[in-house]
Amino acid sequence: MARYIAFRLLVVVPVMVGIMVVTFFVTHVLPADPAVEAAGAYPTPALVRAARIRLGLNHSIFVQLWTYAKQVVQGNLGSSAVTGRSVATEIVDRLPSTLELITLSMVVACTLGVGVAIIASRRGRGIRDGVGKVYGAFGASVPDYFLALLLILLFYTALHVFPAPLGQAGPTAPTITDRSGAYFLDAILAGNGSAVWVGFQHLVLPVAALGIVFGSPIYRVARASIESIERSPYIDYVTMMGGGRRFVLGYVMQNALPPIVTLTGIIYGLLLGGAVLVETVFGWGGVGQYAVQAVDNADYYAIQGFVLMAALFSVLVYFAVDLLHAALDPRVRRAM
Amino acid sequence: MAVPTLDVQLGPAPEARRRTRWRARRELLGGVLFAAIVLACLIGPLFADAPNTTNLAARLAAPSGAHWFGTDDIGRDIFARVLVGGRMDLLIGISGALVSAIVGCTLGVLLGAWGGRAGEVVMRSLDVIQAFPLLVFAFALLAFLSRSVLTIVLAVAFVNIPIFIRLTRTETLVVVQLPFVEAARCSGNPRWRLLLRHVLPNVMTSSLAQLTTTAGFAIILTGGLSFLGVGIQPPTAEWGSMVAEGAQYLESGQWWTAVFPGLAIVLTVMSIQLVGDRFQATETDRG
Numbered sequence: 064m065a066r067y068i069a070f071r072l073l074v075v076v077p078v079m080v081g082i083m084v085v086t087f088f089v090t091h092v093l094p095a096d097p098a099v100e101a102a103g104a105y106p107t108p109a110l111v112r113a114a115r116i117r118l119g120l121n122h123s124i125f126v127q128l129w130t131y132a133k134q135v136v137q138g139n140l141g142s143s144a145v146t147g148r149s150v151a152t153e154i155v156d157r158l159p160s161t162l163e164l165i166t167l168s169m170v171v172a173c174t175l176g177v178g179v180a181i182i183a184s185r186r187g188r189g190i191r192d193g194v195g196k197v198y199g200a201f202g203a204s205v206p207d208y209f210l211a212l213l214l215i216l217l218f219y220t221a222l223h224v225f226p227a228p229l230g231q232a233g234p235t236a237p238t239i240t241d242r243s244g245a246y247f248l249d250a251i252l253a254g255n256g257s258a259v260w261v262g263f264q265h266l267v268l269p270v271a272a273l274g275i276v277f278g279s280p281i282y283r284v285a286r287a288s289i290e291s292i293e294r295s296p297y298i299d300y301v302t303m304m305g306g307g308r309r310f311v312l313g314y315v316m317q318n319a320l321p322p323i324v325t326l327t328g329i330i331y332g333l334l335l336g337g338a339v340l341v342e343t344v345f346g347w348g349g350v351g352q353y354a355v356q357a358v359d360n361a362d363y364y365a366i367q368g369f370v371l372m373a374a375l376f377s378v379l380v381y382f383a384v385d386l387l388h389a390a391l392d393p394r395v396r397r398a399m
Numbered sequence: 400m401a402v403p404t405l406d407v408q409l410g411p412a413p414e415a416r417r418r419t420r421w422r423a424r425r426e427l428l429g430g431v432l433f434a435a436i437v438l439a440c441l442i443g444p445l446f447a448d449a450p451n452t453t454n455l456a457a458r459l460a461a462p463s464g465a466h467w468f469g470t471d472d473i474g475r476d477i478f479a480r481v482l483v484g485g486r487m488d489l490l491i492g493i494s495g496a497l498v499s500a501i502v503g504c505t506l507g508v509l510l511g512a513w514g515g516r517a518g519e520v521v522m523r524s525l526d527v528i529q530a531f532p533l534l535v536f537a538f539a540l541l542a543f544l545s546r547s548v549l550t551i552v553l554a555v556a557f558v559n560i561p562i563f564i565r566l567t568r569t570e571t572l573v574v575v576q577l578p579f580v581e582a583a584r585c586s587g588n589p590r591w592r593l594l595l596r597h598v599l600p601n602v603m604t605s606s607l608a609q610l611t612t613t614a615g616f617a618i619i620l621t622g623g624l625s626f627l628g629v630g631i632q633p634p635t636a637e638w639g640s641m642v643a644e645g646a647q648y649l650e651s652g653q654w655w656t657a658v659f660p661g662l663a664i665v666l667t668v669m670s671i672q673l674v675g676d677r678f679q680a681t682e683t684d685r686g
Contacts, residue, residue, distance in 0.1 A: 081524065089539075196425075204668035206619045208626055209642055209661035216649050216658070227650065336532030340623050344646070354535055355627060358542040366539065373532065 071385060075378055082374040083135060086367050087128050118144060118363075131367070140371070141364030143357075150368035154350060158372070159245035160231060161342070161349030164269060165334040171274030173327055176281025181312065184289045195286065202279020208340035211272035215344070218268060226264050228345040236261045269345045273338060277330050284326045288319040321392050328384030332377030336369070429673025436667050440485030447479035450636050462655050469655035471644065477655060481663050484636035488667070491548065492618035495555030500610050502556070503563020508594055508602060510564065511571025518568065525561045533558045534623055541629040551630055555617045562613070563606055570602035611675025615668040622664050638664050 098115040099106050106114075115121050119130060134141060140150040183195025211228075218225045226233050231246040237258045242249050247262030292298065292315050301314050339351030350369060357365035444450065454474035462469040468477035510518040540554040574580065575598060583597045622639025624630035631637035633644070638660040645656025 078523075078526070085524070200669055200672065201665075203672055204615060204619075205665050206622055206639075206642075206661070208623065209657075209664065212642065212646055212649055212657055212661065216654050220650055220652060220654070333532050336535040339532075339535060339538075340626060343627065351535070355538065358535075358539050361542075369535075373535075 067389070068386065071382055075382065078378055079371070079375060083132065083367075083371060084128065086370040087131060088124075090363050090366050091124055091127070114144075135371070140368035143365045144362050145360045145365075150364045153353065153365070154368055154372055156244050157348060157350045157353050159243040159248065160347060161335060161338060161351060163245040163248055164266070164342070164347060164349060165273070165331065165338050167266060167270045168273035168277065168334065168338070169327065169331050171270055172276075172278035172281055172330070173323075175274055175278035177285045177323060179278075180282050180285035180289055184286050184293065185308075195282070199279055199282055199286075202276055202282065205276060206340075207272055207276040207338075208344050210276055211269060211341050211344045214268045214272055225268050226261075228268065230346045230348060231265055232258075232261050233265060265345075269341050269347065272341055272344075273334070277334070280330065281323060281326060285319070285323045288322045289315055292319045317391075321388055324387050324391065325384055328380050328387075332380040335376050336373045425673050425676060429670045429676075432666065432670035433674060436485065436663075436670060437489060440482055440489060443482035444479065444486075447482055448476040450479045450483040451475060451634055461653075468659040469653075471641075471656050472648065477641070477659055480636040480641060481638070481660050484638045484641055484660060485663060485667070487548070487631055487635065487637045488618050488621055488639075488664070491552050491555060491621045492614050495552045495617040495621070496559065496610055496614035498552065498556035499559035499613060500563050500606055503560040504567045504599070504603065504606050506560070507564040507567025507606075508571050508599055511568040511602075512575050512594055512598065514568070522565070522568070525564060529561050534620065537620060537624060538627055538629055541624060546629060546632055548631070551621065551624065554624075555620055558620075559613050559617065562609060566605045566609055567602050570605065571598060574598055574601050608675065611671050615671045615675070618664060618668055618671075 098111050098118060098120055119127060122130070131141065138151065140154070142149050143153060146153070179195050179198050183191050185191055215228050219227055236246070237255060239246075239249050239253045239255050239258050242252055247259070247266055250258035250262045295318075298311060298315060301311050306314075336351055336354060338349070339355055341347070342349045342351045343355070350372070354366065354369040354373075356362075357369060452475065454470065457466070457470050457474045458472060460466055460470040460474070466476050466478065468481060470476055471480070510521055514521070537554045537558045540557065541550065544550045544554070580593065580597055583593055588597070621630060621637070622642065625637050625639030626643040628640075628643070631640055633640060641660035642657045642664075645653075645658075645660070648654075648656045
């Protein structure tokens with residue numbers, strides 16, 4: 064096991080180097096000129112030339128790559144051509160908000176997907192099966208941003224149950240000390256009851272939108288996995304021995320879990336950037352929105368920084384998934 | 400409780416039959432729905448109002464007999480725009496999926512048949528590309544390209560290529576070792592015909608199933624890109640950008656501006672997926 068972990072950790076390094084080099088070239092091949100963007104509102108040729116030298120764009124692309132790589136190793140992702148602030152700081156500021164959003168969404172998605180799958184895969188079919196099918200079909204065909212808008216229309220405009228989609232806490236929220244940048248988490252840390260409530264209310268709709276949409280692929284995989292395991296002879300045996308529904312389910316889930324865990328990990332890894340539309344709808348101010356702004360401004364370092372961070376995140380999530388997989392399935396452990 | 404087991408051994412008759420019937424009904428429903436949507440988008444605009452005619456006297460009018468889906472903020476008929484916009488989404492979604500399937504399957508077969516170590520390297524770089532959120536990837540591509548229908552199709556196709564390469568390559572690795580391929584090689588078929596006539600048709604099943612999933616996904620992606628402002632540019636009607644334009648009127652209660660184009664996306668993608676379940680089903684039945 065220890066050897067396996069060490070080996071997997073070692074693989075992370077070349078993958079990250081590969082991602083860095085590819086992103087670097089892709090961003091630099093693109094036809095936008097960041098020097099023009101950085102030269103201010105009225106870019107005269109002299110200002111653009113100055114900006115080009117300031118950003119180091121006058122060197123050859125390989126020299127630029129080498130300089131960039133040296134910086135990255137030291138944890139310096141360069142500074143934004145637009146705001147002039149360090150990209151690493153800007154991303155770290157926004158990361159907790161997005162992590163809070165997508166982590167809670169994944170919890171909802173898993174509960175919903177696996178829950179519906181368990182209910183729907185129960186042997187006598189009927190209304191339960193129908194509910195599962197409808198959820199599977201709807202979740203796979205509704206765009207997350209549209210579902211978010213529908214939820215706002217229903218629960219804010221029509222029923223006034225949840226607050227307006229104005230960021231993580233809205234303009235009238237109680238101010239709390241900013242520890243992580245994620246309002247709900249900060250409120251819990253500060254032990255401020257009313258702030259926790261405000262943060263919670265603002266989280267419900269975006270989390271529901273992402274949870275429902277991304278719960279549907281989990282549902283599909285969970286259902287297929289549960290049904291195939293339910294057909295195996297050992298489950299018939301457990302049933303014959305007189306195990307109740309819940310008892311049998313325990314045996315089913317043990318073997319049905321690995322594919323579900325894998326898929327959940329993949330989705331979680333992608334959501335960091337993939338939640339951008341829902342972030343936009345709710346004005347969340349997370350890393351997804353940061354990336355979109357960076358692309359809009361042709362901000363090289365910011366784009367590269369985001370890609371590196373998103374890639375690192377998914378690589379780490381995959382790593383955790385593999386470990387979990389090994390913990391769940393003794394065959395995987397022995398095969399190492 | 401031993402009875403169900405016995406039942407299964409005699410043949411899973413009632414359950415399987417019920418399932419087949421239900422599946423057939425869903426496919427039919429999906430097929431009819433999809434055909435209806437395509438027809439409406441192709442023929443409908445000939446009869447509906449002009450999609451870009453503004454009517455400032457009827458701004459944000461609620462759905463009525465004159466304007467079935469209501470009007471938007473400058474008085475354009477939303478029903479007409481949904482119909483015309485559908486052409487754009489269907490065109491981009493379907494051609495994007497087709498282009499990525501054709502390119503992906505070709506590369507997949509070549510890599511599977513000739514790849515060797517180079518194939519491994521390519522697969523690892525695909526890992527890198529796939530680790531990246533598709534939406535942001537497509538967004539970044541479009542942010543720097545001119546935003547025409549062609550570049551959007553190419554961006555949508557490009558981000559979906561890896562999955563087809565992966566599916567086809569995996570199957571090719573197995574199929575090229577089967578006796579019938581060897582037999583075809585021994586009878587003197589040139590390499591290109593071997594791959595084209597004998598290998599390709601046998602590795603396409605899972606890609607066909609993927610094609611419908613990708614087409615549905617491509618429509619959602621197109622809408623998302625427009626929603627972010629890098630897709631189809633206004634005033635051209637397109638479902639995603641219509642949802643984006645309508646979103647600001649949701650809070651003041653003019654729900655029809657965003658809801659109808661959004662529902663169009665949902666119904667279209669759902670119908671494509673219902674049809675696609677057929678390929679999925681035949682595939683699992685075979686395996």
